[in-house]
Amino acid sequence: MNGLIQVRGMLGIVDPEERGVHEVNEVSHLLDHRAWGGFTRIDRSSLAQDASVGDSDLVFLGCLAQINQRTESRGSFGMIHGSVLGGSSSLFDGLHNSSTFDEVKAYAEAILNLDGSFSFILTSNHGVIVGRDCMGGKPLYLGRKGPVKAISSEMKPLRRMGLEVEHFAPGRVHLLEQKKDIFKFTSKDLVQKKKDSMSFSKKEGFRDLDGGELLDQLELSVTRRVGTAKRIAIAFSGGVDSSLIAFIAKKHTRVVGIAVGAESSIDQLEAKGYAELIGIDLIQVQPTMKEVQQLREQIRNLAEVTTLMDESIALGFHLAAKASRNAGCDKMFVGQLADELFGGYARYVRAHCSGTNDVLEMMATDVMNAAEHNFERDEKASSPFVDLEIPYASLGIVEYGLLCPTNRKFDCSTGIGKVILRKAAITAGLPERVALRSKKAIQYSSGLLKILSKLG
Numbered sequence: 001m002n003g004l005i006q007v008r009g010m011l012g013i014v015d016p017e018e019r020g021v022h023e024v025n026e027v028s029h030l031l032d033h034r035a036w037g038g039f040t041r042i043d044r045s046s047l048a049q050d051a052s053v054g055d056s057d058l059v060f061l062g063c064l065a066q067i068n069q070r071t072e073s074r075g076s077f078g079m080i081h082g083s084v085l086g087g088s089s090s091l092f093d094g095l096h097n098s099s100t101f102d103e104v105k106a107y108a109e110a111i112l113n114l115d116g117s118f119s120f121i122l123t124s125n126h127g128v129i130v131g132r133d134c135m136g137g138k139p140l141y142l143g144r145k146g147p148v149k150a151i152s153s154e155m156k157p158l159r160r161m162g163l164e165v166e167h168f169a170p171g172r173v174h175l176l177e178q179k180k181d182i183f184k185f186t187s188k189d190l191v192q193k194k195k196d197s198m199s200f201s202k203k204e205g206f207r208d209l210d211g212g213e214l215l216d217q218l219e220l221s222v223t224r225r226v227g228t229a230k231r232i233a234i235a236f237s238g239g240v241d242s243s244l245i246a247f248i249a250k251k252h253t254r255v256v257g258i259a260v261g262a263e264s265s266i267d268q269l270e271a272k273g274y275a276e277l278i279g280i281d282l283i284q285v286q287p288t289m290k291e292v293q294q295l296r297e298q299i300r301n302l303a304e305v306t307t308l309m310d311e312s313i314a315l316g317f318h319l320a321a322k323a324s325r326n327a328g329c330d331k332m333f334v335g336q337l338a339d340e341l342f343g344g345y346a347r348y349v350r351a352h353c354s355g356t357n358d359v360l361e362m363m364a365t366d367v368m369n370a371a372e373h374n375f376e377r378d379e380k381a382s383s384p385f386v387d388l389e390i391p392y393a394s395l396g397i398v399e400y401g402l403l404c405p406t407n408r409k410f411d412c413s414t415g416i417g418k419v420i421l422r423k424a425a426i427t428a429g430l431p432e433r434v435a436l437r438s439k440k441a442i443q444y445s446s447g448l449l450k451i452l453s454k455l456g
Helices: 023-034 090-097 101-112 155-160 187-194 212-226 240-249 266-278 289-303 308-326 338-342 346-353 359-368 370-382 395-403 419-428 448-455
Strands: 004-007 010-015 039-043 057-063 078-085 115-124 127-132 141-145 148-152 164-167 172-175 180-184 231-235 254-260 281-285 331-333 387-389
Touching (some): 010 023, 010 115, 010 127, 057 078, 155 164, 212 419, 231 240, 240 254, 240 266, 240 331, 254 308, 289 308, 289 448, 308 370, 308 448, 338 359, 338 395, 346 359, 359 370
Parallel strands (some): 231 331
Antiparallel strands (some): 010 148, 115 127, 141 148
């Protein structure tokens, strides 16, 4: 991307009264864990010559992935946390250069149709523009106080500057100074777009009976996210979600599974056998109660969580990410969102099989809330060690899942969910023992919630 610097986290502030910009330097250490290669900075003096920012003072601070990564910000107009997949990054140049608001809106909509996990901040002819992909794979928060407006990949810097902090919703492109949304996506937009695709027709309804189209979408998503990586890690439990990703990924790169859990937990007892079945290496991480106790405060601060449930999940991600890094991987793939899309939670099965009519609406709401409830916590917990990849959050898979009818997701005779995903796994060649396996949520199957509960 010519005008955008790729970063692992960012902090940006716009201040018309030129007060408080100096505070960016004072709070930058709160993002040190993301800045593997140090920081890069964009301010008025380094902006591209055609950048228009009015009279406001501004600073964008970015966390670099490598020491030898591009650090010269002169001529840049913004930063992007994450990556765009399967689309043209030139759309960001168009957003930056647009002369009319109609053009800005058109480019914003096109960017939100791109696959990938990303958030960005850039200058334009209309002011500073901030945006986040439709599924919210990378965290982003908005801070305000009087004339000061700021964004950050974490809440800590904004709070330290005394700003009022709010969640920046996925699928949103926003003019920062004007407090004005340029474009917003919703789950209804995604469903409507998918209704013209292969899997659905007004005459025949939903046509993917064996999960073949879903498998094609997963192949595309995983392949894009693997990219040129010679080795990746996957948070592995032996369930169909992570196993199918690993099974696909191993065709393109070397895969190592990371199983985290107490010594006698279900995940630890069964993960090795399932890893052998699908042909991947496995690293088992078994934290003791003493180690968990020592990590608690760090995890709460890093993942910015307060509940015991969130703490236990964040702990698992943190330990898996650390093991991934130690194994030479800087990407960790996860199976998040498969449950919300395809009916993996018991409450969905109960609702559907008891005749509840709003189960699809319930699931769609959970899909669109996944960023705030799950992705942000998991990404922050993993951020010191790896970049998190969420293949099920690919737009094609999300659109497919939102449109997939309940009779393709649930089997009330057996009480299982994710039927179409299991069919896709079998079509892919995954052993039926893995594809049909029922599994508890990670906080239970890993035993981490139990350890934390004992610590009080």
